[in-house]
Amino acid sequence: MDVSEAYLPWEVFTPAGRGDLPPPRVFIAPQRYIQGRDVLGDVGRYLALLDAKRVAVLMSERAGRNEGARLLDGLRAVGIETLVSAFRGECSIEEITQHANALAGERIDCVIAAGGGKCIDTGKGVAFRLGTPVVVVPTLASNDAPCSALSVIYSPEGVSTGAEFYPDSPAFVVVDTGIIAAAPERYLVAGMGDAMATWYEARVCLQNPAGVSTVGARPTLASSAIGEVCARTLFEQGGAAAAAVQASAVDDALEAVVEANTLLSGLGFESGGVAAAHGVAQSYTAIPEIHANYLHGEMVAMGTLAQLVMESRTDEARKVAEFFAMVGLPVHLGQLSLDPGDTAALDTVSEAALAFPFITNMPMPVTAELVRSSIIGAHRLGLDVAGKTGDTAYRRLHSIAAS
Numbered sequence: 001m002d003v004s005e006a007y008l009p010w011e012v013f014t015p016a017g018r019g020d021l022p023p024p025r026v027f028i029a030p031q032r033y034i035q036g037r038d039v040l041g042d043v044g045r046y047l048a049l050l051d052a053k054r055v056a057v058l059m060s061e062r063a064g065r066n067e068g069a070r071l072l073d074g075l076r077a078v079g080i081e082t083l084v085s086a087f088r089g090e091c092s093i094e095e096i097t098q099h100a101n102a103l104a105g106e107r108i109d110c111v112i113a114a115g116g117g118k119c120i121d122t123g124k125g126v127a128f129r130l131g132t133p134v135v136v137v138p139t140l141a142s143n144d145a146p147c148s149a150l151s152v153i154y155s156p157e158g159v160s161t162g163a164e165f166y167p168d169s170p171a172f173v174v175v176d177t178g179i180i181a182a183a184p185e186r187y188l189v190a191g192m193g194d195a196m197a198t199w200y201e202a203r204v205c206l207q208n209p210a211g212v213s214t215v216g217a218r219p220t221l222a223s224s225a226i227g228e229v230c231a232r233t234l235f236e237q238g239g240a241a242a243a244a245v246q247a248s249a250v251d252d253a254l255e256a257v258v259e260a261n262t263l264l265s266g267l268g269f270e271s272g273g274v275a276a277a278h279g280v281a282q283s284y285t286a287i288p289e290i291h292a293n294y295l296h297g298e299m300v301a302m303g304t305l306a307q308l309v310m311e312s313r314t315d316e317a318r319k320v321a322e323f324f325a326m327v328g329l330p331v332h333l334g335q336l337s338l339d340p341g342d343t344a345a346l347d348t349v350s351e352a353a354l355a356f357p358f359i360t361n362m363p364m365p366v367t368a369e370l371v372r373s374s375i376i377g378a379h380r381l382g383l384d385v386a387g388k389t390g391d392t393a394y395r396r397l398h399s400i401a402a403s
């Protein structure tokens with residue numbers, strides 16, 4: 001994994017000079033998390049707390065077409081000057097540097113990143129380079145990027161290459177649930193895939209005395225508890241939240257699941273740690289067919305099943321697969337457009353997973369063979385579950401006509 005610029009958290013929290021002392025417990029969180037219907041129009045008022053008068057707004061094309069105008073109107077209404085930058089699709093060092101260079105002489109007070117996970121991660125990198133706070137306005141609840149002080153970095157072609165860590169967490173994370181309810185259901189469901197991994201990965205890190213969080217620290221009880229509540233919320237309210245989005249409605253179930261996907265998942269993964277679920281998920285980006293057609297949370301769903309199989313927790317794997325099938329997440333390789341007989345692709349994924357730095361949080365030595373057999377084991381379990389539960393939700397989200 002490449003780690004670029006910014007700072008190296010493990011050199012701060014767990015330096016070599018600590019000797020045999022165990023790593024300290026570290027908990028990381030944004031300064032403010034605000035979620036509710038129509039909070040988008042209030043961002044200008046929140047910015048007064050930062051004394052921000054001139055801001056750069058990094059927006060995806062999708063956000064620009066939809067809620068971007070509302071965000072800009074709200075800012076201008078309270079006298080905040082805005083400079084708009086168009087995010088072009090990948091969170092690469094090239095993209096981050098380009099925006100940072102373009103804004104370098106503009107004397108801005110903060111960067112607002114409005115869009116999906118990659119736009120948000122790019123905004124964090126730009127703000128770090130400009131030395132300003134970052135305000136995150138997720139327009140999708142499809143991933144756990146909004147709350148963390150790190151960016152997952154991709155090549156300009158979209159292959160996962162590493163991460164970048166920042167000394168500061170986002171100053172504000174502002175989630176307008178009206179926007180989430182109006183976005184396609186598939187994004188919310190993908191967010192559930194990303195969020196469901198949180199508890200299973202945090203548990204591995206907590207129970208393994210050698211397990212460390214993303215900043216090289218020991219997980220706190222708080223982050224583990226957050227991960228557990230996250231999973232429970234999804235099991236109990238995930239189906240209802242998906243139904244709310246189908247009806248473009250905001251209700252209590254949607255509010256709960258948006259919080260699970262965004263806040264609970266974000267705090268849980270950053271301070272609780274990640275393991276094989278994300279190791280396998282990030283490795284799927286090395287397969288162009290998967291990278292081009294599937295969302296991060298959909299890959300994490302398959303990674304979570306592989307991790308649970310790797311841990312020999314078959315009953316839990318089945319319970320999770322049943323939930324995934326019910327909401328429309330992939331549960332077998334065919335639902336990721338991967339032929340289980342494609343040994344070259346499986347070798348690529350298995351080898352890449354070994355290079356994932358947090359794969360060592362798993363309690364057993366992880367070999368390419370173990371990754372491959374766990375992926376295949378999860379695939380077989382998923383086929384069985386899909387055979388019983390059906391694939392109606394998956395087909396609806398992927399617009400495949402029933403055969």
Ligand SMILES: [Zn+2]
Binds near residue numbers: 143296
């Ligand atoms: Zn994730």
